Amino acid sequence: MITIQHNVSLKKFNTFGIDAKAKYFISVSNKQELIEALQLSQFSDYFILGGGSNMLITKDIDIPVLHIDFKGKVIGPPNSQGEVIVNIQAGENWHEFVLWCIENGYGGVENLSLIPGNVGTSPIQNIGAYGVELKDVFVGCSAIDIETQEEKMFFLEDCNFGYRNSIFKNEAKGKYIIISVAFKLTSKSHKLNTSYGAIQQELESNNITDPTIKDVSDAVIAIRQRKLPDPKEIGNSGSFFKNPVIPKAAFEILQSKHSTVPHYVMSDTEIKVPAGWLIEQCGFKGKRFGDAGVHKNQALVLVNYDNATGAEILALSKKIQETVLEKFNIAIEAEVNVIG
Numbered sequence: 001m002i003t004i005q006h007n008v009s010l011k012k013f014n015t016f017g018i019d020a021k022a023k024y025f026i027s028v029s030n031k032q033e034l035i036e037a038l039q040l041s042q043f044s045d046y047f048i049l050g051g052g053s054n055m056l057i058t059k060d061i062d063i064p065v066l067h068i069d070f071k072g073k074v075i076g077p078p079n080s081q082g083e084v085i086v087n088i089q090a091g092e093n094w095h096e097f098v099l100w101c102i103e104n105g106y107g108g109v110e111n112l113s114l115i116p117g118n119v120g121t122s123p124i125q126n127i128g129a130y131g132v133e134l135k136d137v138f139v140g141c142s143a144i145d146i147e148t149q150e151e152k153m154f155f156l157e158d159c160n161f162g163y164r165n166s167i168f169k170n171e172a173k174g175k176y177i178i179i180s181v182a183f184k185l186t187s188k189s190h191k192l193n194t195s196y197g198a199i200q201q202e203l204e205s206n207n208i209t210d211p212t213i214k215d216v217s218d219a220v221i222a223i224r225q226r227k228l229p230d231p232k233e234i235g236n237s238g239s240f241f242k243n244p245v246i247p248k249a250a251f252e253i254l255q256s257k258h259s260t261v262p263h264y265v266m267s268d269t270e271i272k273v274p275a276g277w278l279i280e281q282c283g284f285k286g287k288r289f290g291d292a293g294v295h296k297n298q299a300l301v302l303v304n305y306d307n308a309t310g311a312e313i314l315a316l317s318k319k320i321q322e323t324v325l326e327k328f329n330i331a332i333e334a335e336v337n338v339i340g
Helices: 031-038 094-103 119-125 199-205 213-227 248-257 275-281 310-328
Strands: 005-009 021-028 047-049 055-057 065-068 073-075 083-089 138-145 151-155 176-186 235-239 245-247 270-272 292-294 301-304 337-339
Touching (some): 031 065, 031 138, 055 310, 083 119, 094 119, 119 176, 199 213, 248 270, 301 310
Parallel strands (some): 021 065, 047 065
Antiparallel strands (some): 083 176, 138 176, 245 270, 292 301
16 A cells, blocks of 8 residues: 655655755555556656756756555576576665675676665666766666556666666656666676776775786775765765767867877777766866865765755756866766756
């Protein structure tokens, strides 16, 4: 039996710590409750809330907020190659899921340690870090059609995964609620990815020459903790902007003016440039504007120092975008979903 709460503060339900109100708030912990909520005759639209990690709420929400709080894990038997399928409910915390994998000897998600949010929203964004993306371990996800309340499976080939992108941000946006996600992980002969970013350097500094999945996870956690603020201590949503991918010709012009610009070759024709570097060059790193600001260690991260409103953080993000465009002629897109 579901309960409809009224005028609920969403401050503890979003990692930015924005104190917006939900006129109606419904928490569901299983498929039956979700379907019951979707069939309420007095409502025709819903705001779906998972871990609240990839959103910026700029105003109170008048439509019902539907909090997906499904919990549980189902583990299949390993095959002859040592691969195992694990099915994780949508309301499980992502980082706690990664730590559970490490404890149980399952490899594949260790590079994705300490990413905020819940498992259910991970396919929407095709979350990624340190050379690994969700699609690399994704088998499929089960979702409820909001209109018909029927369950549908989306397999890897259905999801049109791209850089921080998927079918759920495009043609399926607002049509489905993901209730569980299945991953293919390794139980032996783990394939470690230590070549991206500072992982190898972190391992070497700890005199680790033959790393385990836990060693890689620990290295990623240490790097992220140095660079990124803990949402429990200061409101943020991780990386606020996507790293722009620009044509090679445009990059060559940029490099002729800024010889030290960091970059990653995506293809023969495209180069990825770190948005954090662009923002830092514009002088925003560590700057504070009232209670909204740019983090001192990572310019990609916008923060709520205390009681910033979503509108104030949004205004800062737009100012940054305009300044980067004016200085570099490069448009940077928000990675965070802006609500309102």
